[in-house]
Amino acid sequence: MEKQMKTTKEILHEKLSGQPRSPLYSPQALEAIRRTVGQWMNSTVRETDRNHWHKTPHTVLGSETPRELLYTPLSHPDLDYEQDLGNSGQAPFTRGIHANMYRGREFTMRQLTGFGSPEQTNERLRFMLDHGATGLNILFDLPTIQMYDSDDPFAVAQVGMSGVCVDSVEDMARLFKDVPLDEVTISIVTHYPSNTAILFPMFLALAEERGIPWENLRGSVQNDITLEELIRSGSEYIPPRDCFRIQCDNIEFIRKNVPKWNFITINGYNLREFGTSAITEMAVALSNGIEILDELVRRGYDVDSTADRLAFFWSTANDFFEEIARIRAVRRLWYKIVKYRFNAANPRAMLMRCHVQTSGVCLIQEEPRNNIIRAAYHALAAVLGGAQSLHVDSYDEAYSVPTEEAALLSLRTQQILQKETGVTDVVDPLGGSFFLEALTHDIEGRILDEMEEIERLGGYVKAIEGGQIYSKVASYFAEQQRLIENGEIALVGQNVYKSEVEGPPINVFRYPEGVEAEQKARLQKLRLNRDSDKVQSSLSALKDACLKGENILPYSVACARVRCTEGELFKVFKDAFGLWKPPALF
Amino acid sequence: MTKKIKVLLSKLGLDVHNRGIITVAKMLSNAGMEVVYLGNALPEEIVSVAIQEDVDVVGVSSLGGAHLSLGSLLLKEAEDKGLKDRVAFLMGGVFGPSDGQRLREIGFDRVFLPGSTSEQIVSGIRGLV
Numbered sequence: 001m002e003k004q005m006k007t008t009k010e011i012l013h014e015k016l017s018g019q020p021r022s023p024l025y026s027p028q029a030l031e032a033i034r035r036t037v038g039q040w041m042n043s044t045v046r047e048t049d050r051n052h053w054h055k056t057p058h059t060v061l062g063s064e065t066p067r068e069l070l071y072t073p074l075s076h077p078d079l080d081y082e083q084d085l086g087n088s089g090q091a092p093f094t095r096g097i098h099a100n101m102y103r104g105r106e107f108t109m110r111q112l113t114g115f116g117s118p119e120q121t122n123e124r125l126r127f128m129l130d131h132g133a134t135g136l137n138i139l140f141d142l143p144t145i146q147m148y149d150s151d152d153p154f155a156v157a158q159v160g161m162s163g164v165c166v167d168s169v170e171d172m173a174r175l176f177k178d179v180p181l182d183e184v185t186i187s188i189v190t191h192y193p194s195n196t197a198i199l200f201p202m203f204l205a206l207a208e209e210r211g212i213p214w215e216n217l218r219g220s221v222q223n224d225i226t227l228e229e230l231i232r233s234g235s236e237y238i239p240p241r242d243c244f245r246i247q248c249d250n251i252e253f254i255r256k257n258v259p260k261w262n263f264i265t266i267n268g269y270n271l272r273e274f275g276t277s278a279i280t281e282m283a284v285a286l287s288n289g290i291e292i293l294d295e296l297v298r299r300g301y302d303v304d305s306t307a308d309r310l311a312f313f314w315s316t317a318n319d320f321f322e323e324i325a326r327i328r329a330v331r332r333l334w335y336k337i338v339k340y341r342f343n344a345a346n347p348r349a350m351l352m353r354c355h356v357q358t359s360g361v362c363l364i365q366e367e368p369r370n371n372i373i374r375a376a377y378h379a380l381a382a383v384l385g386g387a388q389s390l391h392v393d394s395y396d397e398a399y400s401v402p403t404e405e406a407a408l409l410s411l412r413t414q415q416i417l418q419k420e421t422g423v424t425d426v427v428d429p430l431g432g433s434f435f436l437e438a439l440t441h442d443i444e445g446r447i448l449d450e451m452e453e454i455e456r457l458g459g460y461v462k463a464i465e466g467g468q469i470y471s472k473v474a475s476y477f478a479e480q481q482r483l484i485e486n487g488e489i490a491l492v493g494q495n496v497y498k499s500e501v502e503g504p505p506i507n508v509f510r511y512p513e514g515v516e517a518e519q520k521a522r523l524q525k526l527r528l529n530r531d532s533d534k535v536q537s538s539l540s541a542l543k544d545a546c547l548k549g550e551n552i553l554p555y556s557v558a559c560a561r562v563r564c565t566e567g568e569l570f571k572v573f574k575d576a577f578g579l580w581k582p583p584a585l586f
Numbered sequence: 587m588t589k590k591i592k593v594l595l596s597k598l599g600l601d602v603h604n605r606g607i608i609t610v611a612k613m614l615s616n617a618g619m620e621v622v623y624l625g626n627a628l629p630e631e632i633v634s635v636a637i638q639e640d641v642d643v644v645g646v647s648s649l650g651g652a653h654l655s656l657g658s659l660l661l662k663e664a665e666d667k668g669l670k671d672r673v674a675f676l677m678g679g680v681f682g683p684s685d686g687q688r689l690r691e692i693g694f695d696r697v698f699l700p701g702s703t704s705e706q707i708v709s710g711i712r713g714l715v
Binding site: 142143146148153161231233234235275366397398478494506508511585 | 597602603604608609615621626651656699
């Protein structure tokens with residue numbers, strides 16, 4: 001892995017510090033403001049407020065970035081409109097990636113769906129489409145995510161529980177029955193690079209069998225090393241370096257063969273929900289992005305044609321303005337990275353597109369209906385930040401997978417934002433706010449500083465291997481727990497304003513039963529009815545590709561076609577790469 | 587000097603959400619208990635390690651919906667191996683009070699819902715041993 005000698009922060013400083021700036025506020029104006037603010041401070045502001053001018057907010061998953069009592073032009077005195085903000089759809093894209101933003105295209109309402117058997121999920125998918133969902137977001141059960149077949153001993157009692165089970169291309173076909181694959185955008189939440197390399201080929205094989213050309217498919221896979229190596233808790237991990245290679249194999253293959261497909265959703269969300277701050281979430285994701293682009297350049301691809309399909313996945317939590325500022329900050333920063341670190345020329349390659357999901361960790365079990373309000377604020381922050389697509393968590397998720405009623409309410413939360421509040425009429429409506437611009441600037445600097453820490457460790461993959469990111473996570477969530485228990489992080493209904501009155505009970509989703517037996521019987525039938533010579537030869541060709549360093553995707557597509565199961569492919573990976581033991585968090 | 591309470595903690599099955607159980611592991615070790623953290627495991631392994639380590643308490647965490655299904659397999663395994671009456675079994679994770687109630691009915695000694703505090707968990711365990 002070739003490493004740049006300079007850190008991203010150093011490169012940006014070098015390339016940007018020499019550029020002439022034209023600050024919005026004239027020195028004379030700032031001088032006058034300085035005087036009036038000084039007078040106001042001494043005459044009107046109480047002494048306690050003067051002495052505690054900065055307040056550190058404690059919130060679930062927050063960054064604890066201090067806040068002033070009042071923001072003025074002095075908070076960010078050298079703000080330059082052209083260089084720091086620009087118009088929407090123009091560099092540095094702080095204000096949005098499209099000129100007309102939601103007037104041109106509303107954010108996609110992409111609610112997660114998945115439980116039980118492929119047929120049960122198919123029914124819910126069509127329910128969501130019938131009620132105006134504009135995209136699909138498929139969630140798999142634990143055995144599928146962890147790459148075990150439904151009849152594996154590890155899968156016992158978990159088949160179809162918190163997602164849909166898929167073992168082979170035949171389950172893919174059941175899952176997407178009567179869903180026009182080339183008309184709906186489909187997000188396949190594969191989580192890991194390894195299972196992206198297993199499940200997405202099944203989807204491609206299904207498209208082939210339906211006569212749909214791959215170039216007509218639109219959607220995304222997750223395909224993120226962070227999920228597989230950092231957040232996951234599992235029994236069997238392949239080493240981070242091999243996982244990173246599979247991540248890049250997926251990207252390379254999809255880029256070439258499925259041109260409209262987003263080949264990675266660089267994940268911040270799950271890492272943050274697991275236990276990192278608002279800043280670390282983005283620093284880690286951007287570090288992964290940098291490492292991916294470095295690797296693809298090494299494989300002979302240019303950044304201009306690679307980066308234009310990268311997408312990111314962020315969470316929005318309780319600190320309302322921080323969430324808006326973060327999304328704007330990271331859009332600006334990613335632009336600078338692609339332009340100045342990778343010397344890209346194609347503006348599309350510099351866009352930070354993102355899907356946002358509202359925070360699940362922020363939802364609590366006490367008085368669950370309050371979660372409706374929490375999620376609505378999270379969703380509003382995502383929209384004011386300029387997200388491309390959105391999933392709103394359901395109020396009952398502190399109990400279970402959402403019921404149909406709760407899932408519909410989440411969709412309605414989005415529709416009310418779009419149709420009733422007017423927040424999508426004006427692009428970047430908070431741009432220019434003294435507070436928001438200062439916060440955006442502050443957060444951008446903090447993300448860059450954390451990226452520098454990762455780069456000094458030798459880059460993202462090394463920081464996983466060395467366990468440093470693990471320890472960061474562990475200490476962050478221990479601290480969060482402490483703040484919640486001592487009441488510094490306030491949670492209404494849990495540690496403040498606790499109600500003595502028991503609210504009306506809510507309906508809780510009943511996990512489907514009997515899926516496991518049905519799925520086992522199907523697998524048995526599948527194994528009897530397929531050509532086992534073809535299965536064996538496809539699997540061994542895949543193993544050779546793993547060992548030789550060839551791109552493995554063509555081989556896993558071949559496996560999908562001949563009805564290999566997910567567990568069979570995972571076994572090949574384990575045999576080829578060996579297992580890795582992540583550092584213990586306890 | 588009383589003997590340290592020894593607790594085996596594990597994620598039940600393949601569930602990936604391990605933030606809660608790690609938080610609890612630290613909590614109990616700060617409270618002076620001896621904690622063995624197993625990571626992800628199935629009932630059979632949990633019970634065999636519990637016997638091997640001679641623990642007082644087994645605590646499992648489930649946020650993936652398999653609390654009842656895997657939970658009952660765990661208790662059955664404990665019963666079969668003669669461990670159920672010697673060791674206290676606890677469950678924590680994401681499920682509602684009514685499932686919490688059902689977990690108690692099938693034989694878990696204590697159940698902790700989301701939002702349980704260190705104090706509740708630590709004193710809950712001390713009350714059982």
